Each structure stands twice: as C-alpha cells, then as structure tokens.
Amino acid sequence: MRSLEGKRATWVAGAVLLVLAAAAAAAPLLTPYLPDGIDLANRRAAPSLSHLFGTDELGRDVLTRTLFGARISLVIGLLAAAVTAMVGVTIGAVSGYVHGWIDNVLMRLTDAMLSVPRLPLLMIAAAIFEPSVSMLILLIGLVGWMETARIVRAEFLSLKERTYVEAARAVGMQPARVVVRHLLPAAAPAAVVAATLAVGRAILLESAMSFFGVGVQPPQPSLGNMLYQAQTTMSTEPWLAFFPGAFIFLTVLTVYVVGADLGARDLR
C-alpha cells in the first residue's frame, strides 16, 4: 500500500473525512430544511439548486436527511468502536498477561466469536432485543472485539519478555501496576490502529442492519434505513439510493486510508 501511504493521500483522506464529519455535526446550521420537514408540493423532485440531492416521496430534502442520518451513523460507528476497543483491550490484556487456563478459555471464546458470521448474529440479536440507538451501539461493539483482543494479546506476549518489564517485576512492582504503567502504553499504538479500523466496520454494520430494518428505526433517518426506503422507488428516483450510499462509502474509505497510514507508522 506504499503508494497510498504516502503523505499526500493520507492528508487528502483526512481532510475529506473532516469535512464529512463537520458537515454532519453542523447539519442544523448548514441546511434550511428540517430532516422530517414534509413538503408535498415538491415530492420526488430530482436534484436541483434548491434541493441538491433531490427530495423523497414526502418532499423531504434528501441532503438534509443524509446529513442528519450521517450524524447517527457516525456516532454509532465511533461509540461502537470505543466499546470494541475497551472489551478487546481488556480481554487481550488479561489473556496475554495471565496465561494458563484463563487465557485458554478467553481465546476459545475469541475463536468461537470469529467463527459465527457477524451480520446474521447481529441481526438476530437486534430482532430479539429491538434495540434503541444506545443498545445498538453496545451490540455492534460486542461483535467486533475479537481482532483487537488478538492483537493486544500478541503485543503483551512479546512485551512481557522485554528486559524493562522483567526489571520492573524484579524490583517488586505489583502486576497491576506493571500492566498499567509498562504494558498498556506500549500496546496502545496497535490498539489505536485496530480501533480506527473498527470505526469503519461498525459504520458498515450499522448501515447493513438498518438496511434490513433491524437497525435505526424510521422516522429517524440513518444512512442505512434511507437506502432501505429507497429500494422500492429506486428505478424512478435513483438519487434516493445514490447519495446516502455514497456518503457511507466515502466515510468508510477515508477512515480506512487514515487507519492504514497509522498502521504503517511507528507511533511510538
């Protein structure tokens, strides 16, 4: 990936990501319309100067809804990745430091979770619990910790053998202090990269769940459920399907490019 890891591509990706995030955050200031503002005189209008992304079957402005949808999608992506990172780092750290049967149990659990297809698992959980947005964040976060756990565990296993860690233990430092002071900071860069990639994956998972009707529930717009609603009228109003999907694609793409660059750098 060297050619994209060059500074320029990362800067461009980072800038685009910032613009997208800022546009979503400042949505109420940027658009004169409300996300659920019905305008029956302008139903199914093609993109024009007054409605850059067109309008839907109730005359709601698609650009406004895309921006407001992106807010939910980005918040879910970020917070779910935070859950993923917390669970993953904890399990990886315990597994890598303690060793023995606890490590064995945790790693079998990790293998098991990696073997169950993720989206079907999430969709069943969502169908059972009919989650609110905060529950959705928790569910998406809880199916993604396995990669982070493996990475942190591997880091811990190699760090534990380092002389400075051995020295800390030799002078009688408490195990908990060794972990917090010496091991966690050293494993942090790898965990940060894993967390960045988890943001992209969480956004994709949320959009897929909402696309199947088990994620964010209408009338609250999310990028995924806008696509779900666009499916039926796609042949006559293609803009309804194009713009929300393009927003997901651009966001995830830029997150991945930035994440790959972080991974290639030595953050220490």
Next chain:
Amino acid sequence: MLQYVARRALQAVPLLFVISILVFTLIHAAPGGPLEVYLANPNVRPEDIERLRVALGLDRPLTEQYLAWLKGFVVGEWGYSFTDGRPVLDRLLERLPATLELIASAVVVAGLVALPLGVLGALRKGGWIDLTTTVVSFAGISLPVFWVGLLLQLIFAVALGWLPSSGRTSYGDGTLPDRLSHLIMPAIVLAAVHAAAWSRFLRSSMGTEVRKRFILVARARGLNERSVVWRHALRNALLPFVTVLMMDAAIMITGAVITESVFAWPGLGSLFTEALARRDYTVLMAFLMMTSTAVVFLNLAADVLYHALDPRVRVR
C-alpha cells in the same frame, strides 16, 4: 500427518461447543422466549401458547433444553420451522445449492480479478497497475455491499436492460444463458470485497517472494521472466493464500446474506432474512449453527491443507 489432522479435529470440538452455547443463549434471551412472536398475535389463544410451550419442551429447565437441542443438532434432527411446520434441515438443504453456486462463482470472479492485479502490482511497485490495485483494494473493502447491488441493478437492469434485476431464473429451471445472466450481478457484488482483500494480500506475499534469492538464481540461470514469476514465485506466494481463502468463509456468508436478499437469490441467505422477518427461531438457530460449523471446518481444512502443501511447517 494423520496425527496432526486428528489433533486439530479434536481442537474443533470445544470450539463448536462454545459456539452452540452462544447461539442457544442468544435465542433464549428473548424477553418472551422463542414463542415471543405468538404472544403478540391476538389470534393465538394463551392456552395454545401453553400447549406449544409444553410440546416444544420449553417448560423444561434451560440446561435440559440445551442438551436436547444439542443432541438433536448432532444427529440431524433440527426441529420444525415455526412458519410452515416443515423440518428445518429440509428447508436449509433445499436452499443450499443456490448459495453454493453463488459463492463458488464469486470465488472464481474474485480470483480472476485478484490474481493479475496482485501479481502485476507486486512486480511494478509504484506503477499504474500497482496504484490501481491499491485503489481497488481500499474501495472494495469500504463499499457497502447492498449499495453496490442497488447501483448495479439500477445501471444494468433498469437503465440499460442488459441483465435481469433479480432471481435465479426467469421461469422454471431456465436455460444456461438465462441462468448465467441472473448469476452475473450477484456474483460480482459478492466478489467485490474479496477481490479487494485478496489482491492486497497477493501483492504483499508476491512482493516478498520475488525478492528472495531463489528467484535471483532462477533469473541468473536465464529462465524467462514469465516462468520465473508465474511458476516459481507465484507458487510460493499462493501457499498462505489457501489459508486466507478458507478464513474468509465467515465474511463470505455475511456477504451472501446481503447479496441474496438484494437480488432475491433463493439461497440460504434469503431464507435467513425471511426467517428473521417472521422470528422463525428454529430456522435462525439452525442457520447460525450450520454456517458457524462450516466456518470451523473450513478453517480446519485450511490448516490441514497448508500443512500438506508446505513441508516447512511440518518440521516442528
């Protein structure tokens, strides 16, 4: 070798055990239990629900239920669908061929894209093919699968009218060209993610291979470039690829669920979404168990195959 296979197969048993507990717990965590959907239905009388509860064994302790379910799963008695009363195993098996057809085609498509992109990208690092590989690989993993499906339908089925927008055949069993025309779009959509990931993987494994000394020797002996690259280097670069291919099975199944429902492809994935809409828990449980078991066995097969293909890992 046989000993190795036996040892790895034994390791799969506790794994499947953990998975079965996860799946069972999830389904029984529903507030109203697996019969939740009937509780909300005013046409179903409370005494009928009670009768069903007893008939299905749902009144017994959870551990007893779990053991009975696990035993049934092992011997192939997967229970009956809540929606049409037919055996779950039959419902899954009749959908299996369509999914296998779709996945096999997607693997071929992804391989055909990834192979040249990965190899040529590795040979000319920084060149335009390499740049294409990089862009394709990043784009491929970032695309929402269902969105790509919708866009392709819009372009090739609605606007151009070249391909049918959904289904597996136009009517009945269909002719071969008819079936192929239905297969093209879903196969490409399902292949996209993997074409991206595999080309990136091949590019890096080819990159390390072509820098090895035996390649230098092969060139020094005057072998032509084509033979050096495609016969000597690629063969080694493809070895770890076997593992990647099998490990991607879980992602492939997730992709199939999305792709099949966008294109109304009558496979396991669309059976899953239908069952989900009706809260048909026996089908959902069986789907999760069947696919996870398949993933565990494919991972096992990957390890064994890698072991068989590469003598170096045997020396341990």
